[in-house]
Amino acid sequence: MSKVKLATAWLEVCSGCHMSFLDIDEEIVPLLEKVQICYSPVADPKAIPKVDVGVISGALGNDEEMEIAREMRENCDILIGWGDCAVFGGINCMRNTYSREEALVEAYVNSPSTVNPEGILPGEDIPTLLPKALPIDYAVKVDVYVPGCPPDAETILWVFKELLEGRIPKVPVDMMRYD
Numbered sequence: 001m002s003k004v005k006l007a008t009a010w011l012e013v014c015s016g017c018h019m020s021f022l023d024i025d026e027e028i029v030p031l032l033e034k035v036q037i038c039y040s041p042v043a044d045p046k047a048i049p050k051v052d053v054g055v056i057s058g059a060l061g062n063d064e065e066m067e068i069a070r071e072m073r074e075n076c077d078i079l080i081g082w083g084d085c086a087v088f089g090g091i092n093c094m095r096n097t098y099s100r101e102e103a104l105v106e107a108y109v110n111s112p113s114t115v116n117p118e119g120i121l122p123g124e125d126i127p128t129l130l131p132k133a134l135p136i137d138y139a140v141k142v143d144v145y146v147p148g149c150p151p152d153a154e155t156i157l158w159v160f161k162e163l164l165e166g167r168i169p170k171v172p173v174d175m176m177r178y179d
């Protein structure tokens, strides 16, 4: 049987959701016998190939991330929103009560760890910040929602087992407790 082809991308995000894959520990070995990772942030990929399953962690925060989300959607059969940032916008939405300009000044001028006495703000050489951080389903159709910050190992394994059985996973409510 051919392996399920998988692509993963992270958008506006910490790396916690991708790192949570490693929390499944030794279970990753049998999983990789059935799943082939064709594209991921740790593999220096150039373009998203055609895959069976796409995973996106992180929110939409700038125009480049919007483009990546659309590219992933075009190239995968099943798209998974992975983690609270992708599903709800997550911690990125803390900036949403401020304007884009206020957020840039806070990040590039006022933040205690920044030395920028001339108050120079980034120009067109970096991706343009969206007015608000958004969950990915503002831009693309999402087939599977996997909340959690990050999703836990039990949920990750369950989702992949469902996919490998040919089912579209719908994470049960009792798997969404984080106590």
Ligand code: SF4
Pocket (backbone or CB within 6 Å): 013, 014, 015, 016, 017, 057, 058, 082, 083, 084, 085, 086, 090, 091, 148, 149, 150, 151
């Ligand atoms: S959901 Fe949590 S762990 Fe995942 S990317 Fe967002 S902040 Fe990081």
